Amino acid sequence: MPPPDPLPGTAYGCLSPARNALSVAEPSWKFTGTPETPTRHWGAPYSTRAAAGGQLPESPVPRVLRVAIPSPLHRLFDYRPTRETPACGWRPGLRVRAPFGRREVVGIVVECRDQGELPLADLKPVLACLDDAPLPEDWLWLCRFTARYYQHPLGDTLHQALPVLLRQGRALAARTRERWALTPAGHATGRDALPRAPRQAALLEMLRQHPHGLASQAILAQAFSRDQLKALAAKGLVERHAEPLTAAPQPAADQLLADPALPLNREQAHALSALHERLDAYHPCLLEGVTGSGKTEVYLQLIEAVVGRGRQALVLVPEIGLTPQTLARFRKRFRVPVVALHSGLTDHERLDAWEAAASGRAPIVIGTRSAIFTPLAQPGAIIVDEEHDGSYKQQDGLRYHARDLAVARAHHHHIPLLLGSATPSLESLARARRGEWRHLPLTRRATRHAPAGLELLDLRGRPRLGGLAPPALEAIAETLEAGHQVLVFINRRGFAPTLACHACGWLAECDACDARMTLHRQPPLLACHHCDRRRALPESCPECGSIDLRPLGSGTERTEETLAERFPKVPVHRIDRDSTRRRDAFEAVLAEVRRGEPCLLVGTQMLAKGHHLPHVTLVVVVNADAGLYASDFRALEQGAQLLVQVAGRAGRAAHPGRVLVQTLHPDDPHLRLLAERGYAALADRLLEERRAAALPPFRFLALLRLESAKEEAAGTLASRAAAGLRGWLAERELAVDCLGPVPAPMERRQGRYHLQLMLSADRRSALHEASAWLTAWLEATPEARRVRWSLDIDPQTLS
Secondary structure: OOOOOOOOOOOHHHHOOEEOOOOOOOOOOOEEOOOOOOEEOOOOOOOHHHHOOOOOOOOOOOOEEEEEOOOOOOOEEEEEOOOOOOOOOOOOOOEEEEEEOOEEEEEEEEEEEOOOOOOHHHOOEOOEEOOOOOOOHHHHHHHHHHHHHOOOOHHHHHHHHOOHHHHOOOOOOOOEEEEEEEOHHHHHOOOOOOOOOHHHHHHHHHHHOOOOOEEHHHHHOOOOOHHHHHHHHHOOOEEEEEEEOOOOOOOOOOOOEOOOOOOOOHHHHHHHHHHHOOOOOOEEEEEEEOOOOOHHHHHHHHHHHHHHOOOEEEEEOOOHHHHHHHHHHHHHHEOOOEEEEOOOOOHHHHHHHHHHHHHOOOOEEEEOHHHHHOOOOOEEEEEEEOOOOHHHEOOOOOOOEHHHHHHHHHHHHOOEEEEEEOOOOHHHHHHHHOOOOEEEEEOOOOOOOOOOOEEEEEOOOOOOEOOEOHHHHHHHHHHHHOOOEEEEEOOOOOOEOEEEEOOOOOEOEOOOOOOEOEEEEOOEEEEOOOOOOEEOOOOOOOOOOOOOEEEEOOOHHHHHHHHHHHOOOOOEEEEOOOOOOOOOHHHHHHHHHOOOOOOEEEEOHHHOOOOOOOOEEEEEEOOOHHHHOOOOOOHHHHHHHHHHHHHOOOOOOOOOOEEEEEEOOOOOHHHHHHHHHOHHHHHHHHHHHHHHHOOOOOOEEEEEEEEEOOHHHHHHHHHHHHHHHHHHHHHHOOOEEEEEEEEEEEEEEOOEEEEEEEEEEOOHHHHHHHHHHHHHHHHHOHHHHHOEEEEEEOOOOOO
């Protein structure tokens, strides 16, 4: 996790040579000596105030603008300002349109200077300034912090953190709609004042019933016309106002809440009281509550206190599937605008929500991972729901972790931070147990039933039908006969993991990856879930010609088919990425399930997080071993979290729940510890194992990934990078271990060969210093231009 304060000695300006887009002048740092053991000469860093995202003291018209351009280069570019000075003056945060090679791009001014690295005559001017005021300072600070912490180009970081329309040069302005309301003269006009215009009189009367006015669309929908509105306006009886399309200012209300808050139990009240103690300070808290313990109610009442003080709250949720139900609950509780930010929005909707948050009109902002970059006019609190979830980590491009950026942002704004989970990450637990964060436990469910325990079902020697053993099928039948619902969890899409020849043992493997292709029935084909290659089903074995081809293993489609045959009178709903591609398909299925009629749910981890399924009393985990036994050192932690989360869907209402976990390893000590004593006991053991193995959270990692269509090219570059880094570390006597290079767990993927180089250190500052050197070495090495590489700070997976 990143430190709450900026890293010393790594201000982004130190890493960024200032060059004109078309110049070939020497950068402000350069390498000397051999590429394997370079020496780095640093340019002048930003001032302390600039590094913190503030404004530099500029002259009225600076001579040089240092502009961040969206590119893979770790550098800024110098331009001359236009002759026309913006109304606010030249300041950091203004977007400009600038020439870059043979094209024009939208960049962001990062610094204003009177002198640059090159003569002014050699600099090109920016073409235009796109803003009347700079972008929000808190957003600019967060992007600078993100870029230097994750060793990513600042220009690309700023580009990725902007809504698409702002990247394209669109103005930062809210879309508006018309609202018509009575004027004082209109209120004073009698009901019989328009005897010769009955439709105008009717319209006047309708507006009288709405003191705050009506939108044009609502008026026209009542069969009134725009001519009638204009006629009333000409008489001075009505007037038109423009209001934002998103988060329009609300009329003053006596109460903030539309629905009253729910009563809290003793643990919830204690947690909320602890949060209220320091509403005006950085106050990180880990809310560890069992599934169904009422964590969301604590969130809602914390937000009530924050919004009541005129501040804004940012709520992060891990999956887009959780956003609609969270939005519905928040909008039902509060009278103030609640806006959402996630990938399901159109570009215009996303810009509207972003602008509403930046202007302060939206007191509550809910979003997925990228919403962490939403600017807030009056930040008051940040809440991260299901903080352990892996989807908070971006796995390509800018590889940030939204939870960790929430920590840094809350510290910067001096506001409370609440991280909630039934299965906290080991990083968060370690911080809470060291006393860096306050630990707030919720051990009781809001209902009278305790969380369902895990019952291990031994699969050894048992026949299976669609992946399900006879005891599991019997338990499903009993639950359905009792009128309840069943969730069958299998974290594998498709009909079967692969197709096999029963005669010679041939397996359907992907031509581009070291992986087997998954058999799908709807439509019938073989698909690789790593590179998305698809292939028609073979009529016979390509190796021996046999037609005895059989599915091997079970996926969601096969389990769905088996259950539909076994229980023909009960609806079977499959929920995975394939079945919910259509817009609103997921919500439609959940709405049907919530009606409470007996049914079977077959789903992947899409169903495991946050969903309230009150009528589910039995959960069957088809194969627990797949998630618990993998090459990644986080496999046990993540597998256990998933098991506990999916188990939490059972028994959330009037009836107790039961969870059957099918496994071929019922005697595994970790699995038995989880089943008998719960996640907290397993987390304690895993923390001790991580400490002994010098792994996070007791040590910090960075992972260099290299890939190339030619295995030799990636291997040669990786070996040179490792040798150069080890030599540089020895010279500096820096305590950083360099491990590798080694092939990735899946060496060949998408037709390319993948290698890895791992950096490990006890001190985060040492790790970042080595990472900065490695990034600069790769940029300066010509061979690196023929190999795709990326550096992942705090990797969450080693694949």
